Amino acid sequence: MLYLAAFVLLLSAFLLVTNHKNRHALTLVWALLSYLLLFTATVLYFAKDGSYHDTVTQYFYLPAELWKRVFYLRMDRIWLIRLLHISDFLAIFFSFGFALGLFRESSQTKRKKLPYATPLLLCYIAICLILFDPEFQIAAYYFLYPKYILPAEFEQWQRVVEITARICNILILVFGNILMVLAFSKTPRIRTLRMNYAVLGVSSILLSALHALFFSFSPAYYLKISKFIDSYRFLSIKTALSLDIYQFLPYFLVFMVTVMVFFILRLSRISSHLQTSDYTISRQISASETTSKVFCHYIKNELLAIQSQIEMLPVNEENREALATLRQRCDNLYTRMDVIHRSTRTNELHLARADLRDIVKDTMEPFAGELKTGHYQCLLPENPMPVLADSEYLSQALHNLVRNALDAMENRPPEKRSLTLRIGRVDPWVILEIKDTGCGIAPQNLPQIFTPFFSSQPFSRHWGIGLTLSYKIIQAHDGKIELESEYGKGTNVRVALPSLKR
Numbered sequence: 260m261l262y263l264a265a266f267v268l269l270l271s272a273f274l275l276v277t278n279h280k281n282r283h284a285l286t287l288v289w290a291l292l293s294y295l296l297l298f299t300a301t302v303l304y305f306a307k308d309g310s311y312h313d314t315v316t317q318y319f320y321l322p323a324e325l326w327k328r329v330f331y332l333r334m335d336r337i338w339l340i341r342l343l344h345i346s347d348f349l350a351i352f353f354s355f356g357f358a359l360g361l362f363r364e365s366s367q368t369k370r371k372k373l374p375y376a377t378p379l380l381l382c383y384i385a386i387c388l389i390l391f392d393p394e395f396q397i398a399a400y401y402f403l404y405p406k407y408i409l410p411a412e413f414e415q416w417q418r419v420v421e422i423t424a425r426i427c428n429i430l431i432l433v434f435g436n437i438l439m440v441l442a443f444s445k446t447p448r449i450r451t452l453r454m455n456y457a458v459l460g461v462s463s464i465l466l467s468a469l470h471a472l473f474f475s476f477s478p479a480y481y482l483k484i485s486k487f488i489d490s491y492r493f494l495s496i497k498t499a500l501s502l503d504i505y506q507f508l509p510y511f512l513v514f515m516v517t518v519m520v521f522f523i524l525r526l527s528r529i530s531s532h533l534q535t536s537d538y539t540i541s542r543q544i545s546a547s548e549t550t551s552k553v554f555c556h557y558i559k560n561e562l563l564a565i566q567s568q569i570e571m572l573p574v575n576e577e578n579r580e581a582l583a584t585l586r587q588r589c590d591n592l593y594t595r596m597d598v599i600h601r602s603t604r605t606n607e608l609h610l611a612r613a614d615l616r617d618i619v620k621d622t623m624e625p626f627a628g629e630l631k632t633g634h635y636q637c638l639l640p641e642n643p644m645p646v647l648a649d650s651e652y653l654s655q656a657l658h659n660l661v662r663n664a665l666d667a668m669e670n671r672p673p674e675k676r677s678l679t680l681r682i683g684r685v686d687p688w689v690i691l692e693i694k695d696t697g698c699g700i701a702p703q704n705l706p707q708i709f710t711p712f713f714s715s716q717p718f719s720r721h722w723g724i725g726l727t728l729s730y731k732i733i734q735a736h737d738g739k740i741e742l743e744s745e746y747g748k749g750t751n752v753r754v755a756l757p758s759l760k761r
Contacts, residue, residue, distance in 0.1 A: 283360050287523050290353035297346035304339055308495050336493055337393045340481050344391050347477040348384045351428055358435035365442040387424055391478045400484045417480045424478050432467040439463045447687055448737050448757035455522050462519045473508055562589050608649040608735050615644040615689055622657045633676025644682055644689045645759040656732040660693050660752055667697025688755040700744040
């Protein structure tokens with residue numbers, strides 16, 4: 260037990276020093292200290308109970324000499340009962356406060372969620388501390404007996420109050436766990452963040468289970484009062500489990516404390532840095548699916564454009580040699596690109612806070628000339644749309660989607676060409692919609708649309724990797740891409756990326 264106390268105190272001090280401005284870390288510290296105080300008060304009460312003197316030492320790992328000193332320590336058991344109840348309700352209060360804080364932080368709105376939860380909980384705790392106070396118990400008994408109630412009835416009502424309070428405590432802890440689940444569901448769909456929330460949620464549930472298993476005896480009335488002899492005696496703690504199980508409590512607490520402290524530190528660091536634009540998450544990705552294919556796709560498109568221009572040029576004796584040289588250089592460039600493709604294995608995306616509006620604007624700049632014919636709209640909201648993205652890769656993915664949309668409309672007359680880009684928010688996502696009035700995609704081709712090297716257009720013009728690349732890049736951003744198309748009428752592509760707080 261001494262090692263447990265030292266361990267919890269050291270971790271609490273570490274959290275206070277390193278994260279004194281983080282309210283989640285502070286709440287966690289108070290919750291841990293409350294559980295330590297509750298455990299200590301329980302041990303002290305056992306120590307003052309003579310019926311446990313010869314059996315309980317083995318369960319709390321106290322040296323025999325220290326246990327003896329604790330047993331004979333002069334201590335007012337009335338105040339010890341108060342300490343038991345205060346520490347118990349503090350543990351519940353801060354455990355719930357920890358869950359409530361994470362739930363509020365996960366919300367995308369500035370409005371404070373559950374504003375009355377904390378005041379109501381404090382009122383409930385204050386009422387319970389009064390009802391279970393030994394002095395109040397004595398005063399109530401002397402007032403009610405024998406005029407209003409008999410001893411057996413008084414004890415029966417005490418039992419009802421005990422059970423009601425314990426059920427309320429369990430419901431508070433369960434509600435806190437529900438808030439943790441809701442916080443997880445509202446967290447931006449970023450794997451790093453969600454993993455931290457998931458572990459903290461599981462830890463919170465286990466901590467509630469710890470309270471339900473080891474401290475289900477509290478709150479309770481520990482006095483047996485006799486008005487006839489004007490005296491009272493102290494009752495023993497009635498544990499729901501065998502005392503044998505308490506020998507595992509220190510190990511369980513150490514494990515839980517370590518896990519929660521580690522992940523609250525990680526979550527604190529990530530959450531604070533996500534508010535700045537200089538924070539990046541490096542993510543290893545397969546070059547065969549992204550980097551080299553992005554490069555290949557871009558260069559091959561350029562080569563196809565050059566070769567098309569060459570084929571359109573008139574051939575005569577004066578330019579025959581020059582055209583042959585151009586074709587040879589295109590072949591050399593293709594060979595060099597293929598070497599790069601084979602030699603590259605992996606690369607990293609560097610995800611950083613970015614405004615999707617800026618990425619869309621940069622992506623659309625190269626298409627300015629093509630967009631002069633037809634109807635083009637880019638509907639961007641006034642407020643920033645922050646996402647966690649690698650701007651270069653994401654821009655390439657969007658470039659491919661826009662390129663496909665424009666190619667699908669090239670055979671349409673200008674008055675029937677319409678391209679619309681729209682950005683919106685559907686928590687917890689930021690949605691980019693790209694809608695065209697092109698030829699659409701045949702229903703039988705839709706299931707294969709993201710398959711590598713599949714294209715409904717001639718292979719000499721489209722290599723069939725543009726949508727595949729976009730799909731892989733968006734997946735690497737923890738995003739989603741959905742495609743709806745009506746053959747002969749057009750296509751609607753929706754890209755969903757995890758939304759960050761504004």
